[in-house]
Amino acid sequence: MNERADRFPVERSEVRAMLTRFGIQPTQQRIDIAHLLFQRPQHVSAEQVLEGVNAAYGHVSKATVYNTLNLFVRYGLINEVLIEPDRTLYDSNTSDHHHVYNMDTGELSDIPAGRLAIQGDLGLPEGTEIEGMEVLVRVRSGHDPAANR
Amino acid sequence: MNERADRFPVERSEVRAMLTRFGIQPTQQRIDIAHLLFQRPQHVSAEQVLEGVNAAYGHVSKATVYNTLNLFVRYGLINEVLIEPDRTLYDSNTSDHHHVYNMDTGELSDIPAGRLAIQGDLGLPEGTEIEGMEVLVRVRSGHDPAANR
DNA sequence: ATGCAACTTAGACTCAGTCTAGACCATTTT
DNA sequence: AAAATGGTCTAGACTGAGTCTAAGTTGCAT
Incomplete structure (x- = not known):
């Protein structure tokens, strides 16, 4: 491609x-x-x-x-x-990377794929091939435990 | 909790x-x-x-x-x-796990979190704490390279 | 029983995203 | 040059997931 x-x-x-x-x-x-x-x-x-x-x-x-x-x-x-349920976001960065989503601020940032190592057995069915793998890390700003959202 | x-x-x-x-x-x-x-x-x-x-x-x-x-x-x-852009799915399995999404069939299946090991530096800003981490693996059935979707 | 807060409901409403049918535009054919 | 062709663009209608509203119902507490 x-x-x-x-x-x-x-x-x-x-x-x-x-x-x-x-x-x-x-x-x-x-x-x-x-x-x-x-x-x-x-x-x-x-x-x-x-x-x-x-x-x-x-x-x-x-x-x-x-x-x-x-x-x-x-x-x-x-x-x-697809992170927020009510709208689609488009990402102009197509290099292999993952996302960090701050659930308090709504801010979305990137993690280069090279920073993360994922290992393990996916146990994929025969005849299926991996198209992509995305990691989403949800974080909170912390200092507000009474999360009203 | x-x-x-x-x-x-x-x-x-x-x-x-x-x-x-x-x-x-x-x-x-x-x-x-x-x-x-x-x-x-x-x-x-x-x-x-x-x-x-x-x-x-x-x-x-x-x-x-x-x-x-x-x-x-x-x-x-x-x-x-959130995988399909036009509707929200609800998952009755709340044990720690990840997802495999077959883009050809639309089928969504689980991977127990224990099967995957994720290591690396997330480089999170000070004062933010991890709320959750999800991996989504997108797969294709294969045998139909002329993917018309 | 009575009062009150929590819950449910039909149907109106919102809004992201799609569809339609016609306008527009560039290139090719005659 | 005119007409045909094919791809693109657009206003506005439309769709459908999800929310809101205002009124009715339930059920707990007194």
């Missing part, structure tokens, strides 16, 4: 080439969205992308934002992250 | 005592829902609970199902599992 070099930020001029290299037709909207996503490794919701693009570039519709994000996911440019 | 003994099935007569032990008022609806959940370790959606209870016991409303499931999660009787 085609792999994006995880280097940030990806300059506007490079974005077009990157999309083309992935076999994605580089339209204005896709370039705008990709440029926003690849400014830095980040976790953003579709709504944030919509607002961000509309603030920094021209107008893009909600439908296009969703279409494009799903397209990028399918082509492996970004990853879906 | 109060811990449920992970033994299945939990007989109907035991369910009432279990709820009381957790400080949850054992109403008819909560007993029905709990009885359904603790027949065996399983991953069910709210809709499945609604259908299941209405099929096997008396009528329960959608609001009560959601209220009760969220209550059970808050009190640690069950866990939320």
Whole structure:
């Protein structure tokens, strides 16, 4: 599979080439969205992308934002992250890594996969192959035991 | 924190005592829902609970199902599992374990935590404490490289 | 019995995400 | 040059999981 070099930020001029290299037709909207996503490794919701693009570039519709994000996911440019039950986050960092989620602040941060060693017998059924392995560490800020959430 | 003994099935007569032990008022609806959940370790959606209870016991409303499931999660009787972006699953197995998700079949199965060893430096910020650690292994059935999903 | 708080419910509501049908745009065909 | 082709974009309608509301019911305490 085609792999994006995880280097940030990806300059506007490079974005077009990157999309083309992935076999994605580089339209204005896709370039705008990709440029926003690849400014830095980040976790953003579709709504944030919509607002961000509309603030920094021209107008893009909600439908296009969703279409494009799903397209990028399918082509492996970004990853879906499911942590909050009510919205999907998109992760512009596709290097192998895990997540730490602070349940008090809602903050989500990365752990490079190399920092963790996972060993053991998964006991996978015959004929199944591993597609990916994600670790989610849930943490609390501590100093507030009366967690009201 | 109060811990449920992970033994299945939990007989109907035991369910009432279990709820009381957790400080949850054992109403008819909560007993029905709990009885359904603790027949065996399983991953069910709210809709499945609604259908299941209405099929096997008396009528329960959608609001009560959601209220009760969220209550059970808050009190640690069950866990939320976020894997599919469009619905929340509830896991009646609260013993420490991880998940294997077959992306082709949608099947979700468990790995006892004892089978996996995770080591490494999480590099957590000062003052944060670990609440939980989940591993999700995504697998494919294999024999169909032309994955159309 | 009576009062009161907790619980349940039908149905309205919200909101993330999808769908639709037409507009737009670039390239190719005639 | 005009028309056809095929892919993309968009406004707005739509869907469906989950929440909220306001009224009714239950059940415990006195």
